[in-house]
Structure formats: structure tokens, C-alpha cells
Amino acid sequence: MKNLNLASITGLTVLVLALLFSSFIASAADKSEINTLATLRDHTEITEQKEPVRIPNVVNKDIKQKRNYPMQPPVIPHTTRSYEVNMNNNKCLSCHSRQRTEESQAPMVSVTHFMNRDGNFLAEISPRRYFCNQCHVTQVDAEPLVENTFTDMHSLMKKKVTSAEND
Amino acid sequence: MKNILLIGWRTLTKPSGYYSLGALVIGGFIAGIIFWGGFNTALDITNTEEFCISCHEMENNVYEELKTTIHFSNRSGVRATCPDCHVPHKWTDKIARKMQASKEVWGAIFGTINTREKFLVHRKRLAQNEWERLKANDSLECRNCHNFDYMDFTQQSERAAYQHSTALASGEKTCIDCHKGIAHQLPDMKGVEGW
Numbered sequence: 165m166k167n168l169n170l171a172s173i174t175g176l177t178v179l180v181l182a183l184l185f186s187s188f189i190a191s192a193a194d195k196s197e198i199n200t201l202a203t204l205r206d207h208t209e210i211t212e213q214k215e216p217v218r219i220p221n222v223v224n225k226d227i228k229q230k231r232n233y234p235m236q237p238p239v240i241p242h243t244t245r246s247y248e249v250n251m252n253n254n255k256c257l258s259c260h261s262r263q264r265t266e267e268s269q270a271p272m273v274s275v276t277h278f279m280n281r282d283g284n285f286l287a288e289i290s291p292r293r294y295f296c297n298q299c300h301v302t303q304v305d306a307e308p309l310v311e312n313t314f315t316d317m318h319s320l321m322k323k324k325v326t327s328a329e330n331d
Numbered sequence: 332m333k334n335i336l337l338i339g340w341r342t343l344t345k346p347s348g349y350y351s352l353g354a355l356v357i358g359g360f361i362a363g364i365i366f367w368g369g370f371n372t373a374l375d376i377t378n379t380e381e382f383c384i385s386c387h388e389m390e391n392n393v394y395e396e397l398k399t400t401i402h403f404s405n406r407s408g409v410r411a412t413c414p415d416c417h418v419p420h421k422w423t424d425k426i427a428r429k430m431q432a433s434k435e436v437w438g439a440i441f442g443t444i445n446t447r448e449k450f451l452v453h454r455k456r457l458a459q460n461e462w463e464r465l466k467a468n469d470s471l472e473c474r475n476c477h478n479f480d481y482m483d484f485t486q487q488s489e490r491a492a493y494q495h496s497t498a499l500a501s502g503e504k505t506c507i508d509c510h511k512g513i514a515h516q517l518p519d520m521k522g523v524e525g526w
Contacts, residue, residue, distance in 0.1 A: 224488050242488070246400055248512065252519040258526050 202310040220306040228271075229303070233316055237299035238271075244302055249295055256296045257289070374429065380412040386439050389413070392450050396515045409476075416472045416514065417461070424468075455518035462507055470506035477506070 208214040222243045229239050247255035259268035277293040278285050347355060376382055384390035394413075397403050402411040419425050437443075444450040465472065479499065484492040498504040509525065511517060520526040 226489050242490070246513070248517055253512075253517050253526070258520075264525075 204309070220304040223303045223305055232314060240300050240302045242302070244297070249297065254294065254296070261289070374425075377429070378414045378418055378425075380414070383413040388439060388444050388450065392444075392447060393515050400514050402514045411476070411514070415475065419468070419471065420475055451518075458511075458515075458518050462511065465507040466505060473506040473510070 204217075205214050222245075223241060224243045226242050229241060231238060244256075249255060257273070258264060259270040260273050262272055264270075265272045273289060273293075275285075277289050278287075280286055280290050281292065350358075384394045397413075402416075404410070418428055439445075442449075444453055479495075482495060484496055487495065494504075494509065498508075499506075511520075511523075
């Protein structure tokens with residue numbers, strides 16, 4: 165009986181040790197995997213404080229940027245510092261609203277923004293589309309953290325057509 | 332009481348029988364310097380930001396809003412204080428504005444806008460007062476720092492350069508026509524031109 169106890173204790177100890185060891189290896193593997201992710205900390209040890217990068221400037225060229233896919237909300241090509249969009253006012257609409265575009269020569273808010281969720285057109289901007297910067301954002305003059313391999317549908321189809329012609 | 336006043340009045344109307352004319356003239360001159368200097372110093376004290384935000388109507392409302400704007404914190408560290416925009420620099424205009432401001436003392440005593448809620452109720456009227464004042468004097472307080480003659484359009488964004496070289500240059504528009512709410516939050520802008 166005593167021997168059996170001893171054997172079971174040894175067995176359990178070995179098991180626990182093995183589990184611990186494997187978990188160490190696993191966590192090491194996790195760590196190396198984590199380190200391959202692009203983050204603002206960029207491989208900095210957890211015990212160290214990373215030197216923060218300069219805050220980049222907002223692009224203010226007023227030149228429209230291409231949309232990456234047809235449904236993408238167009239990005240804002242100008243600064244919007246201290247533009248108020250709240251209960252009282254919507255600064256964006258002082259140029260982009262239907263009534264103001266003739267004077268401002270700014271692009272008009274898309275007609276989809278006048279539709280309610282059932283697809284009916286309203287006289288004014290639908291309340292669910294009131295907060296412009298929920299979808300439309302300014303761009304900063306910065307290098308992307310990760311390489312972007314996105315290819316739009318148009319290029320994909322073009323590639324397919326050319327490869328079919330070559331065959 | 333009436334007798335005392337009468338004695339005072341008689342003394343003032345009678346010619347001086349004791350002091351020399353020289354002493355009176357020089358004394359009057361020195362007293363004038365002291366009183367005038369004191370008056371101007373007091374006026375200057377009321378023209379500081381510390382004085383403006385010593386009442387919480389200003390500090391907890393409009394001053395907090397100013398703190399987030401470019402007129403408070405910016406790359407070159409030049410900042411506008413309350414009187415830079417709200418008090419004319421020329422003496423006569425300044426005195427006229429200060430006399431108007433006595434109504435604000437009345438408001439402070441009776442707590443017309445002593446809470447944020449009360450302030451927001453009056454916000455549109457108060458903002459319109461300032462817009463009208465700046466419209467009438469061709470945005471003089473803006474132009475104390477922002478001089479049109481020295482604007483470099485090539486340093487401005489295309490949109491800004493276009494507007495400044497046309498509407499502003501021709502005098503058709505003045506600063507405040509477009510630059511509303513640059514230092515404080517806006518009231519409800521319904522019915523305001525350009526909104």
C-alpha cells in the first residue's frame with residue numbers, strides 16, 4: 165500500500181512537471197508569435213518604455229483620394245480640427261449639405277444619407293447619418309504599420325481577363 | 332446735515348485764502364497724476380485674464396472651452412487672452428466697452444448665467460453680441476494680431492488662400508463672417524448666415 169502511494173505521488177509529480185514544462189515551451193512559442201505582430205510598441209520589451217513616434221500631420225491638400233472599394237466612405241482630405249458636430253451644429257454640413265454646395269463647391273453628402281433604414285427618402289439628412297466622423301475620417305501623413313496587400317475587385321478581374329487571354 | 336453740506340459748498344466756491352496759488356496748482360497736478368495713474372492701473376487690472384476668470388461664469392464655461400483651441404495652445408506658444416479679443420485696444424473704444432461691461436457686473440451680482448445651463452440658454456444672444464461687435468469694427472480684435480497685409484497665401488491651404496485673396500481682400504467679408512466659434516463652442520446656428 166505504501167509503495168503504491170509512493171508510486172502514485174512520483175507519477176503525479178512527473179505529470180505536473182511535464183505539464184509545466186510543456187506550458188513553458190508553449191508560452192515561449194506564443195511570445196515569438198506575439199512578437200511578429202505589428203503593434204505601436206514594435207518588439208519593445210514589456211519592462212521598457214518605448215520612445216513614442218512623432219504625431220503625424222493631418223493631410224490638408226483638398227485633393228480627393230481614390231476609394232479602395234465602391235462602398236468605402238470617402239476619406240476627408242482636409243483638417244477638421246475643432247469642427248463641431250453635436251446637438252446644436254454640424255460644421256461639416258455648413259459646406260457639404262445640399263443647400264450649401266453651390267457656394268462652397270464641396271461635394272454634396274451622398275443621397276443615401278437622406279434615406280431612413282427602410283430606404284425611404286427624407287427631406288433632411290437622416291439622423292442615423294448625422295455623425296460624419298463615424299465613417300469619414302481624416303488621413304495622416306504616416307507610414308502604415310503593416311504592409312497592405314489588399315487588391316480591389318477591379319484589378320482582380322482585370323488580372324483574370326488578361327491571364328485567360330494568355331492561355 | 333443740510334448745514335454741513337452748505338459749509339462744504341461755500342468752502343469750495345470761495346477763493347483760497349490760505350494756500351498759495353502755486354501750491355494748489357502743483358498739488359492739484361500731483362494729485363491728478365496719482366489719481367489718473369491709479370485709475371489706469373485699476374483699468375489694466377480689469378484687463379487681465381486673471382480678472383476675467385476670477386468669476387466662475389467665465390472660468391467654468393468659456394475659459395474651459397478656449398483651452399482646447401489653437402488660440403490657447405499652439406506650435407509657437409503665442410496665445411490670446413480674453414481681453415485680446417474681447418476688449419478694444421484703443422483708449423476711447425476701451426472705455427466705451429468697459430462702460431458697457433458694467434451690465435456684466437449686474438449679471439454677476441444677480442447670477443444671470445451662474446450655471447452652465449443658464450449660460451447655454453443665453454449663449455446665442457451673447458454670441459450674437461460679439462459677432463455684431465466684430466462685424467461692425469471689421470474684426471478689429473482679430474486684426475490686432477492677424478494682419479492681412481502680411482498674410483502669405485502660399486503658406487495657406489488652397490481653400491484658405493482662395494477665400495482670403497477674394498472675399499477678404501475685396502472687403503466683402505470680414506474675419507468673423509467665416510471664423511465663428513474658433514475660440515469657444517458655438518450656440519445653435521440655425522438661421523445664422525452660412526450655416
